[in-house]
Amino acid sequence: MYYKKAIIAIADGLGDRPNPLLNGLTPLQKAFTPNLDKLAAQGICGMVDLLAPGIPVGTDMGHLILFGGNPSDYPGRGPIEAYGIDMDVQEGDVILRCNLATVDQQGVVIDRRAGRISESTEELARSISGMKLGNDVTAYFRPATEHRAVLILRGSDLSDKITDSDPKEPHQNKRYLEVTPTDNTPSAQNTARLLNEFLVKSHAILDAHPTNLRRTAQGKLAANFVLTRGAGNFKKIASTPQRQGFRGCCIAGETTVLGVAKLTGFDIKTDVRFTANLNTDFALKAEMALKAIEQNDLVFVHIKATDLAGHDNLPFEKIEAIECYDRMVGAILDQLPEYTYFALVADHSTPCEVQEHTGEPVPVAIYGKDIRRDHVLTYDEIACAEGSLKRLTGTCFINTIFDYMGYSHKQGS
Secondary structure, rough: OOOOEEEEEEEEEEOOEEEHHOOOOHHHOOOOOHHHHHHHHOOOOOOOOOOOOOOOOOOHHHHHHHHOOOOHHOOOHEEEEEEHHOOOOOOEEEEEEEEEEEEEOOEEEOOOOOOOOOOOOHHHHHHHHHHEEOOOEEEEEEEEOOOOOEEEEEEOOOOOOOOOOOOOOOOOOEOOOOOOOOOOHHHHHHHHHHHHHHHHHHHHHHHHHHHHHHHOOOOOOOOOOEEEEEEEOOOOOHHHHHHHOOOOEEEEEHHHHHHHHHHHOOEOOOOOOOOOOOOOOOHHHHHHHHHHHHOOOOEEEEEOHHHHHOOOOOHHHHHHHHHHHHHHHHHHEEEEOOOOOEEOOOOOOOOOOOOOOOOOOOOEEEEOOOOOOOOOOOOOOOOOHOOEEEEEEEHHHHHHHHHHOOOOOOOOO
């Protein structure tokens, strides 16, 4: 049996809808993308529904599928984020994904991301981490990328069967949500009560924190509240590289993606210069991907800036992010090792006007010397729909990559 290698470039939230500011084109159609188009024209294209048509997925679920995981193994956003920042996790912990946010004195959410705060978050986190709740529960809080953070509740009689306090889009400018149990067990009721206690106590501490007083004086939004969502427990998932029989690596700067990669058995490589924004070091990501493929069989390289521009309704910034992505892809393509496939994919659509994930499929392209070429000439949401891959689920897409590499397991005799 022959074996080949593959690099997969993921543009987070790449898919979009026709935008009136772009004369009815999507940001991907409007962007100058000679390298993406070259891969599409010399490869095979299609569209991917990560889970199923019309079903939006989060970054966590989208990457779980792309990394070869089973959607039924999804452990919750909290555990994934904890994996991504190497936070100590113990059996019985309830783990939550959090946002440092801005609320007014009535608890109305002014900004779910506190102006995408990116400085002094460690100081804010230390002020509320270690808080005692009830008789024997301790809250541990650590920052992740920008406004993102992780909260662990550790103690007895806890359950992850609780609701989110984050109102999410498009419900900003409404009061944060009281946490309630989702079943009638005493442990779920206890956990909801303790988490609501944490939200109130941490707000009082953060609101008076010197960092936030300084931010307010500078005209910036105070990161004075913790919005929670995605409660889950520690859960071990089978390693995709071990199951398929290859070595795998993921290069990213966003902690959610790093967490899913670790959870599914991939080695991770990151750098402080990977900011998840437009100022991330795209050239370094290309360099690291080429270096990583020397020692691995499958390498994922991820960018986040496309998704953030969609969430912030910035179509021109999304175009800029796509063009940076294109240059990164070009740098990899220029030095792509022989017998290595190169694929383009996204984890979901984030249309600028919607400012949230939607269920539209995302364009994909697979390039390689022995790929059956179709007639698609450009890489975008409309052109790729005419490709020979047609419309795939995310699991079918990654299985197709495994098959091209030679690591598919034959069914039957």
